[in-house]
Amino acid sequence: MVTRIFDLLENYQTNYPDKRNAFVKKEGTEWIPFSTEQYVNYSNFISYGLLENGIKKNDCVITITNNRPEWNFVDMGLAQIGAIHVPLYPTINTKSYDYIILQCQPVAIFVSDYFLYEKIAPLLKKHVSIKLVYSFEKVKSVSHWTRLLETGEKAKHKLEKELLAIKNSIQANDLATIIYTSGTTGNPKGVMLSHHNFMSNVMASASSLNLDSTHKTLSFLPINHVYERMVNYQYQFKGISICYAESMDTIGENLRELKPHGFATVPRLLEKVYDKIMTKGKSLPFLQKTIFLWAVNLGQRYELNRANGWWYEFQLKIARKLVFSKWQEALGGNIKFMCSGGAPLQVRLERLFWAAEIPVQEGYGLTETSPIIAANKNAYPDVKFGTVGPVLKGVEVKIATDGEILARGPNVMLGYYKNPELTKEVLDDDGWFHTGDIGCWEDKRFLKITDRKKEIFKTSGGIYIAPQEIENKLKESPFIDQSIVIGEHRRFPSVIISPNFVFLKEYCRRKKIPFENAEQIIYNQQIQIRIWKEIQKMNTNLDHPKKIKSFRLVATVWTPETGELSPTLKLKRTVLKNKYQLMIEEIYS
Incomplete structure (x- = not known):
């Protein structure tokens, strides 16, 4: 019975004892596999090594790392x-690390x-609770993680009975992890999740994953985030090989190398991905471009269960052969599923990928719900699209x-770490977690998210604006x-736009518009008119008081590194409003 996180380890050993590629990572030009035997042994040695170094039950241990097999050995060992x-x-700033270390x-x-060690090095002397520091790659003056393995292997016989006793004492509802949410405002919150929070989510969602132990996946979303972590456990439960991408920049290359079955x-x-495909498609010779655009337009009208009729399906078969098969090849050629979460997925993309026989399963949840609340199969x-x-x-x-x-259920968190007041704000006496998201039912069984409760604002005319839908x-x-989208307590809504400069550069080349740099192009009158046309197209679907009346372009690309987006690629609204305060005042002056 899998009710605690480390039960996955025994499940792996029992059901997939001879697996040679439980985990795979790239070193240099070679992909290195880790077997079931290595997974079990390394996890146990980590446990023995930690105990030998005096680390005990309920002690907090921090990991700051990219996605890699070693993370799992430490996770299970803990x-x-x-x-x-x-x-x-690994992308947050030293101030946030300082806050979290002080709290936990x-x-x-x-x-x-070395790079991540340098970020926390100034904090090590300041925080006296930290006794041990290990690195996964070799860093001068830092103990390599293999030294902990060696310590654990030597202590195995001495500590076997003690480890067994500790494991038997751990209950499913015991605290297993504290996940600090990235936060779009203020200090991060520590979400306390139990073993059962995670495992209940894994067991309930495993049937939605149409892969088995003969398949492999690519992992690239941050493994410290609740979404990728739960999926990581789900893969392990089903014995699916997990290949870790080198970085976010090498995803395309790694997909083609490994040919995984999902991610x-x-x-x-x-x-x-869609933007790159469209840019490439629009640069094809006339006849090929015509066929490409025909297939895309066809795909955006895709309906499930052959609802469009035989003529549509006949055309789709041709489009798949001529165009969409190349999309599969670009993703490695074996994709059977993609699950998408963290933010709303555009319905046109959902239809298009399904039409291309690359099904996308959109789901919904939060860190506080471990994370899945609802998911398409x-x-x-x-x-149901949308x-x-x-x-x-x-x-x-x-x-x-x-x-x-x-939401209420076994997946709902224990609470916020050292913050009972904040916990009471979101968890009521009947156990209902207040998500902060606005939604409704479709066909009485499909959940639809419309916006974030805190992000909905009112204009000075009393009109409610749901910015996420417009964005x-x-x-x-x-x-x-x-x-x-801005305009709270203002006369009308407006929008500040960070353009797609990769597309704009190609567009300017085709239209013979000079493109020297981003700063120059955002003030070009032709570009301004063209983007206003895009806004007007969107405005046609809005009630008159909700239409965007003004806009500004900015030359900055918003990223987590530059601070405008969270690590999960959500807008940091407060940061953006502060950054463009003068621009906002100018719009409404």
Whole structure:
């Protein structure tokens, strides 16, 4: 029975004992596999090594690393001794690390490389709770993680009975991890999740994954994030090989090398894949471009269960052979599923990828719900475009009178770490978690998310604006990379746009518009008129008081590194409004 995180290890050993490629990572030009035997032994040695170094149940241990097999060995090693795993983003700043370390008082930290060690090095003397620091790659003056393995292997016989006793003492509802949410405002919140929170989600969602132990996946979303971490556990439960991408920049190359059968992603990455495909398609010779655009237009009208009729299906068969087969090849040629979460997925992309026989299963959840609340499955009738699917088995959902989605079930967090007041704000006495998202039902069983409760604002004329819906629609334009809708307590809504400069450069080349740099092109009158045309196209679907009346272009590309986006690629609205405060005042002056 898999009820605790480390039960996955025994499940792996029992059901997939001879697997040679449980995990795979790239070193130099070679892909290095790790077998079931290595996984089990390394995890156990980590447990023994930690115990030998005095780390005990309920101690906090931080990991700051990229996606790699070693993360799993440490994760399981910590779970088996009842230590609390605190995985952190490698991209956050030193100030955030300082805050988290002060709050959770870790006794040890694992980092992946020299760069990340340098980020936390100034904090090591400041925080006296930290006794041990290990690195996964060789870093001067830092203990390599293999030294911990050696310590554990030597202590095995001495500590075997003790480890078994500790494992037997750990209950499913015990605290297993604290996941600090990236946060779009203020300090990060520590979400406390139990073993059962995670494992209930894994067990309930495993049936939606149409892969087995003969398949492999590519992992590239941050493994410290609840979404990729839960999927990572799900893969392990089903014995699916996990290949870790070298970086976010090498995803395309790694897909072609490994030819995986699926992966978890976020809408922003799918949008970028689509943009690259469209840019390439539009640069084809006339006849090929005509066929390409015909196939894309056909795909955007795709309906499930052959609802468009035989003539559409006949055309689709041709489009798949001539155009969409090349999309599969670009993703390695074997993709059977993609799951998408973290933000709303554009419906046109959902239809298009399904038409291309690359099914995207959109789901919904939060860190506080471990994370899945609802998810589309991989076949009709358990899929509905534009929704996040049916509610997960064992989870309850209701819509409050103000439209807020409330969830209750075994996946709901224990609370926020050292913050009972904030916990009470979101968890009521009946166990309902208040998600902060606005939603509704479609066909009485499919959940649809419409916006974030806190992001909905009112103009000075009393009109409610749901910015996320407008922003998502604007991103359908190839000219627009990101946008933020503004206008709270103002006369009308406006938008600040970060254009898609890759597309713009190609567009300017075709239209013979000089493109020297981003700063120059955003003030070009032809470009301004063209992007306003895109806004007007979106405006046709809005009621008159909700239409965008003004806009500004900016020369900056918004990224997590530059601070405008969270690590999960969500807009940091407060940061953006502060950054463009003068521009906003100019719009409404």
